[in-house]
Amino acid sequence: MNEGTSPMSKAPDSSRITIFDTTLRDGEQSPGASMNLDEKLRIASVLEAMGVDVIEAGFPIASEGDFEAVNEIAKAIKGAAVCGLARATRADIDRCAEAIKPALRPRIHTFISTSPLHMKHKLRMEPDDVLAAVTTSVTMARNLTDDVEWSAEDGSRTEHDFLCRCVEAAINAGAGTVNIPDTVGYALPDEFAGLIAMLFNRVPNIAKAVISVHCHNDLGLGVANSLAAVGAGARQVECTVNGLGERAGNAAMEEIVMALRTRQDIMPYSSGIKTEDITKASRLVSAITGFTVQPNKAVVGANAFAHEAGIHQDGMLKHAGTYEIMTPESVGLSKSTLVLGKHSGRHAFAEKLKDLGYGEMGDNAVQDAFKRFKDLADKKKDIFDEDIIALVDDQVLRADDRIRLSALEVLCGTKHQPPEAELSLEIDGEEKSCKATGDGPVDAAFNCVKELFPHDANLQLYQVHAVTHGTDAQAEVTVRLEEGGRTVNGQGADTDTMVASVKAYVNALNKLLVKRGKKGL
Numbered sequence: 001m002n003e004g005t006s007p008m009s010k011a012p013d014s015s016r017i018t019i020f021d022t023t024l025r026d027g028e029q030s031p032g033a034s035m036n037l038d039e040k041l042r043i044a045s046v047l048e049a050m051g052v053d054v055i056e057a058g059f060p061i062a063s064e065g066d067f068e069a070v071n072e073i074a075k076a077i078k079g080a081a082v083c084g085l086a087r088a089t090r091a092d093i094d095r096c097a098e099a100i101k102p103a104l105r106p107r108i109h110t111f112i113s114t115s116p117l118h119m120k121h122k123l124r125m126e127p128d129d130v131l132a133a134v135t136t137s138v139t140m141a142r143n144l145t146d147d148v149e150w151s152a153e154d155g156s157r158t159e160h161d162f163l164c165r166c167v168e169a170a171i172n173a174g175a176g177t178v179n180i181p182d183t184v185g186y187a188l189p190d191e192f193a194g195l196i197a198m199l200f201n202r203v204p205n206i207a208k209a210v211i212s213v214h215c216h217n218d219l220g221l222g223v224a225n226s227l228a229a230v231g232a233g234a235r236q237v238e239c240t241v242n243g244l245g246e247r248a249g250n251a252a253m254e255e256i257v258m259a260l261r262t263r264q265d266i267m268p269y270s271s272g273i274k275t276e277d278i279t280k281a282s283r284l285v286s287a288i289t290g291f292t293v294q295p296n297k298a299v300v301g302a303n304a305f306a307h308e309a310g311i312h313q314d315g316m317l318k319h320a321g322t323y324e325i326m327t328p329e330s331v332g333l334s335k336s337t338l339v340l341g342k343h344s345g346r347h348a349f350a351e352k353l354k355d356l357g358y359g360e361m362g363d364n365a366v367q368d369a370f371k372r373f374k375d376l377a378d379k380k381k382d383i384f385d386e387d388i389i390a391l392v393d394d395q396v397l398r399a400d401d402r403i404r405l406s407a408l409e410v411l412c413g414t415k416h417q418p419p420e421a422e423l424s425l426e427i428d429g430e431e432k433s434c435k436a437t438g439d440g441p442v443d444a445a446f447n448c449v450k451e452l453f454p455h456d457a458n459l460q461l462y463q464v465h466a467v468t469h470g471t472d473a474q475a476e477v478t479v480r481l482e483e484g485g486r487t488v489n490g491q492g493a494d495t496d497t498m499v500a501s502v503k504a505y506v507n508a509l510n511k512l513l514v515k516r517g518k519k520g521l
């Protein structure tokens with residue numbers, strides 16, 4: 001008998017898919033994607049506003065920083081459940097429960113490996129002991145909170161009989177959600193759907209829990225496997241913005257949500273996601289982590305709605321449906337709108353800020369942003385929404401900085417060899433200046449920063465991205481620094497690429513200072 005594909009006896013009636021976002025936990029596990037508390041709070045608030053059902057905010061036992069992030073997100077978020085991850089141990093579960101306590105809807109997500117390979121080599125535990133740990137850990141978690149999710153790590157490579165027994169035990173112990181991860185991205189869509197259908201057919205108490213999936217993208221099948229599982233009865237999908245995550249990442253939230261929205265004919269399921277916020281979330285996560293989105297990435301890539309071939313452009317002019325299966329507006333990609341000019345007033349600017357989602361800014365911050373907008377309008381003729389977003393984000397980033405850029409002059413080009421930079425920084429209120437040369441203008445400017453503020457951090461990434469088109473576009477620079485195992489990403493935006501570069505470097509240093517937790521220099 002094909003145990004997986006026979007008709008499902010206990011498949012759920014509901015067509016609502018719970019979107020569980022793990023950008024802040026699995027996503028942050030991408031090497032180099034570390035985020036600070038403020039950045040995590042900003043992402044969590046965008047996820048909440050876009051209608052994510054569950055935000056996995058971190059792994060509280062992993063570090064003090066992780067605990068604090070989960071705890072602060074639990075305090076701040078009201079519109080989504082806030083979840084923390086815990087292994088199957090008392091210490092993990094207690095720490096997780098403490099971190100999520102302030103949440104309106106707290107969830108503990110506890111997991112243990114169930115595949116033969118993981119049990120033997122990673123856990124060094126016998127299957128019976130793992131099975132007992134499932135019951136103990138879920139029971140422990142249920143004694144601390146009502147909403148408990150249990151995951152079978154490496155579930156897709158677990159023997160079916162054993163997986164059924166573990167799932168049944170987790171549900172008996174009180175898990176309201178049971179997650180089946182394809183931890184190493186090994187499954188194929190039909191096979192994975194078969195696994196989920198098998199559970200619906202064989203686990204006697206399965207109707208008491210929501211079945212969830214968590215698919216990694218090692219073979220590029222994370223989204224396909226997740227959707228196949230939905231077809232087989234899964235009603236929670238775990239995913240991340242831009243597909244961030246361990247190794248090749250997780251299933252991308254924007255792709256899952258847009259596939260559900262676009263193919264209602266085949267998949268009549270709904271999510272609570274406001275898809276118009278997708279672009280905003282994607283850009284925020286990309287700017288904070290320094291992980292750029294490839295231009296041809298589905299849904300959020302720069303070319304996802306671009307039509308280059310003449311035949312395509314002709315078709316689009318006659319009927320957009322010829323080459324467009326979803327509209328740019330449906331993912332929040334408005335045509336770049338020329339917003340304001342040099343002569344625009346403060347009132348129009350404040351209205352624009354509200355339109356762009358910055359309604360909560362105080363009067364002083366609006367005034368400051370307006371002044372910066374006027375400076376930008378003096379340098380750049382056409383100002384677009386993207387310019388305003390970069391300008392405001394740049395201002396928010398620098399609010400509590402101890403090191404600030406005061407002045408920069410760079411001499412370079414064919415007649416100025418080696419390139420030379422003259423830089424002034426304000427460090428804890430004190431103005432310091434120096435001159436340095438380098439292998440290029442960026443190197444010269446960064447050498448100045450190192451001279452003014454000596455440090456041993458290694459530069460791991462230097463990346464420049466144009467905010468809009470044209471040679472007068474603002475440059476958005478990301479700098480990644482690593483020091484003693486700590487990684488930070490700094491950002492800077494300016495019409496002058498050199499200024500944006502130094503701002504990004506200085507921003508990364510400011511973040512390192514916060515991570516070091518030092519008072520003095």
Ligand code: KIV
Binds near residue numbers: 184
């Ligand atoms: O990939 C995985 O198995 C996980 C679990 C902890 C859910 O991230």
Ligand code: ZN
Binds near residue numbers: 026216
């Ligand atoms: Zn994972």
